[in-house]
Amino acid sequence: MSVQLVVGLVLIAICLAAAVVRPFGLSEAVVAVPCAALALITGASHLSTAEHSVRELGPTVAFLAAILAFGRLCAAAGVFDYLGSVTAHASHGVPKRLLVLVVGFAAVVTATLTLDATVVLVTPVVLATARRLHVPNRPHSYACAHIANSGSLLLPVSNLTNLLAFTASGLSFGRFAAAMTLPWLLACALDWAALRLAFRRDLTSTAAEVPPVLAAPRYALAVLALTVAGFVLTTAVGLAPAWAALAGCVALAVPQLPARKGRGVPRTHPPLTVPEMVLGASPGFCAFVLCLGVLVAGVLSNGIQAGLSHLIPSGTGLAALLGLALLAAVLANLVNNLPTTLALLPLVTGSPLAVLAVLVGVNLGPNATYPGSLATLLWRRSLPPPDRPRAVEFHRLGLISTPVLVCTVTVALWLVAGPLRLR
Template identity: 40%
Template sequence: MPPIADVVPVAALLALLVTAYAHPRGRWEAAIGIAAAAAVLATGVLGTDALLEELRHLGPVVLFLVTILVVGDVCGRSGVFAAAAGLVRGLGRDHPRPLFTGVFVLAALVTTVLSLDATVVLLTPVVLVAAASAGVSARPGAHACLRMANSASLLLPVSNLTNLLAMRHLDLTFLGFAAVMAPVLAAVLVTEYAAARVLFRRELTEEADPAHAVPRRPAVPWLPVAVVTLMLAGFAVASPLGAEPFWVSGAAALVLAVWGLRRGHLTVPQAVHAGHPAFAIFVLSLGVVVAGLALGPLGELVHDALPDDTSYGGLLLVAVLATVLANLLTNLSATLLLVPMLAPLGTPAVLAALLGLNIGSGLTYTGSLANLLWRRTLARHGRRPSLREFHRVSLVVTPISLLVSVSVLALVAH
């Protein structure tokens, strides 16, 4: 029988994964997370020093998550996403293809700037409304939001928590990360767009329903746009100075929250809830559980599967391994487990892992919490997608995008 120190972390992780999929009320999410972490700590597999070190590394990432969620929420309440969708909605007045192109670009931009959660939770409903008002099918645009939430989260460290978690293992600044990943992202976007045009060719060749008039375009709330722009510039300036991103996103969240309160866009309880503090506790707990898991048989198994070099074959193996782990454990858990093991191989190996953790997580619903959030968002709007429809896209596009991204990374990362 395996020792309890090996069994408990596995059981704790399973409990956290079930909780993530069920998505209960915040208090239950936090309580289960704390209980799982406490169970792992009770086995003694993690000492006090190891626990404090894990929390020290995770703390800034979680603070960034909380503050960027507030930024995204205020932007959504103030009409930033509605205004952006209005800019592209008029493109679909006569034909769905221009509207889809605009939505595709918008989803990639929102993911890059405000993280993938903003794309699946805040932008997707607006895209559904835009498609309905233009009289075209919502399926291409909805899937564009999902694909971009994962695949477009490559460019900046702040685009995905997986990137932020990996940054301490990379010898790159904020702009240095973007410079390496820019050509990779460009190749992925071309691949994803071309694939979507083929897979949704029927919807994208139908004529728009002339009975649907394009409503008046919402006004752009310029202060949130200006704050987000300054926030991005702040990330670039703060990175070489060694400042954590949460200081910049925290300042932006404070400014937008005060502005939103004064304008009546949200209340104080809504501002607090926007940061999802229970989920922040859940993420910290997940880090503790995975740290304990990494010291057991699963950690040894993953370590033995790693390549010895960063040749093209080695990078491809890392990306595939990251994809498998992301779809078994979710990409956040997989990042905490895999990336520290890859650090000795250097920056190219860690970046290859991010390809699997970001693009590869779009393979199945279990690969990313964003996938589950997207499905719930559609269900709340009466558009629950079938598993067949989801995998018709994901099983075709994900492997191609992953292969393209690894090939470009192999050319630029060295």
């Protein structure tokens, strides 16, 4: 193992640890940027490799920044307060029923709008709902994080890892969705069962009174609906969905500008200032993502990918698929699921079933730990400090439930492979 490879692995570990702990409340970029610079200085990553990584991740990070800003603007327009009141009313104040609603809502949003939308848009709805009902929010908040990962199995557009796997698999959109429908349903159901069991005490209370539904912020809801439609349309015509998110940001930002204060679109929150809108895009977190990509690209180019080839099981039998999925899950929790996907897919290209097994591992595996996926890190970061779970609590639940989830869903994938002729 070369010195450059060791340095790269250590720098990745430092970045991920800083993202989880966030010492002194500092942005992840405070650690990630110097680590990326040190990697270039020491040769752990080369300038050409770093440039290629930034170009490759650029569209993804642009979408991430736009969707984060869009979520912040939706919150300022009262969208989450309204949707929270609707959800609270539909649950009749029963936490068990609310958990079912949250899991179903998050699964649909994740499948159609990407897991980032669930983390950014659905989580605030859930927190607002729990506050309005005066019930514990832990099971419902956890559902957003877990379903953001588990619910992203269904469609090629649900997750960046899916887009990469879709390209590598050679499957059509319809065959991809058909192959992942049963695994997706099973993953969401098992996650619900795990949360139902783990938080059974939090789910015993009942709200004394269900608050009425708030007045709808019609303009903001219309912009939200059009933005969602824009995600679908831009993907269909080959444009980056970041353009749709950016258009939504502009439409929501205009009524917030100081010149329009007190007139135009009604609002339930104080208007945002321009600096607040910029900070809503979380530039520090976006910089962290780019720096992590630079570090991982360097590690892959220094021999890790060649070493991984010896760990890939041969064949597409059940044992081989389980080995692939578990390997992907373990690596995702060690170095994050995006770099794991980039490292493993070239090693299984040519076998659609093996590609989908890797996808099961990189999408479900991150439920075990915070560093497993950017969505989980983003979920934790977006929670108000009082609502952030302790790392021990989060990891205990994830490490117990995730291996069962990965293995069971992989078996489901193996079962549907025969009828769909994926082998």
